[in-house]
Amino acid sequence: MGSTTATQNRALWLSSFDKPLELINLPIPDATVGSVVVQVLNTVIQPYAEDIHTGKLPVFNLALPLVPHPSHIGRVYAVGSDAVLAKPGDLVFFSGSIHGRDDPDVGIIQGHHGGEGDSGRKLMQGEWRDGALQQYQKVPLETIFVLDEQRLVKELGYTPADLHELSFYVIGVGAVCEAAKIEAGETIAIGPATGTFGGISCDVALARGANVLALGRSEEKLQRLEKQLGNHERFRYVVMTGDDAADTAAIRNATPDGRGIEVYNDWASGGLTGSPFFSAAIRAMRPSGRIVLSGGPAGDVRVPYALVMHLNLKIIGKIMVTRTGVDLTLKMANSGVLKLGKRGGSTHNIYGLEQHHEAFRHAKKNSGFRVYTDIAPNAW
C-alpha cells in the first residue's frame, strides 16, 4: 500500500543518444515480491551526466530506452510482501549497485551502468532498468537502507540533498575501509586528491584515524582541500611535479616518520590514460603496503615487478561497496564523525525534473568535493 495516493510518475526518458531527454508520464510501478517502490526525493547529478545521455561514454554500456541515473534518497511508497523492515513512509538511501540473485558475479548499476557482457545486459533490461530521474522508482528490496530519520533529520538537520552525499561516502568507504582496510595511525596517500572522490576518501581516512597525504598537481587546490577538511592535524599534501624520483622522496618526507606509506589509493579520472601519480606513489610504499585502484582512467599503469615482490605489496582493484560498507558509512554519519550538508561545509544547487538541462550544465561546470548539484523529483 502506498503512503499517499499518487496518480502519475513524471520521468525523464532517454530513448536515443541522438535525442534529448523527454519529460513523460510513466505508470507508478507496483511493489511486487522482492521489490520496493520509492518516492524519489533527491539525486545528485554527476558532472558527466550529459555525456552519458549523449552516448559519449560508452563505458556505461547502457541499452536504451530507459530512465537514467543511479542512486537516490527517497521515501518508501510501497513494499513487496516479503519486506521485514521497510514500510511505507520510511526515509531510505537506495544504492544503485545490483547483482543477479541467481548469479552474484553479474553486477549492474540500475539506470546507470549496464555491467559486462550479455548477462549484465539481461539484468539491466528487465525489472531493474529504470533509474532515479523519475518520481517513483521500483528497486530491489535488498538495495535500500532505512535511515534513522530522528537522528539524521531531526537532530542533525540534514535534508535529502545533504543525505545523498552518502552516495559518495559509501564509495570512499569501499576504497579506504573495505579494500585498503586502513587502521588508525597508518599513513595513506590519496591521489589525485582534488577531485570529488579524492576529497571524500581523504575525509573518510581522517575519520578512521589515519594520517592523510593528499597528492595533486595544483597547490592552490590542495590548500583549498586542506581548508575544506578543517586544517586537520593529520592532513598534509604533496604537490606532485611529474619527476617520479623527486615525487617519491616528497611523499616519504611528508610521512610522520619519513619511512613511507602503508596505503596508496588512486583516483585517476576518466579523462586520463593511466595514472599520473601511481609510479611515484608505489615507490614510496612501506613493506606489505596496499595499493587500491579505484579511479577510472583508460589504458594501463606500469608495475615495478621486483619492487612489488620484494615489498610484499598488494595491488587491489575496488569498485563500489558492499552492503556491510554502506552500513558502516551510515554508522559514521549517524555518529557525526562524517559531516554532511552545512555541517561539513557542502553546498547544494537543487533543480526540478523540468530544469534538468540547467542541472546538467551546472553540474558540469561546478561539481567537486562538497560542491553538489541535485535534482529533486518530489518536494521534501
Ligand SMILES: NC(=O)c1ccc[n+]([C@@H]2O[C@H](COP(=O)([O-])OP(=O)(O)OC[C@H]3O[C@@H](n4cnc5c(N)ncnc54)[C@H](OP(=O)(O)O)[C@@H]3O)[C@@H](O)[C@H]2O)c1
Ligand atoms: N571505484 C568506484 O566505485 C568509483 C565510483 C565512482 C567514480 N569512480 C571513478 O573515480 C574517478 C575520479 O572521479 P572524480 O569524480 O573524483 O573525478 P574528478 O572530480 O573529475 O577529479 C579529477 C581529478 O583528477 C585530477 N586530474 C585530472 N587530470 C589530471 C592530470 N593530467 N594530472 C594530474 N591530475 C589530474 C584532477 O586534478 P586537478 O584538480 O588538478 O584538475 C582531480 O583531482 C573517475 O574516473 C570515476 O570514474 C570510481
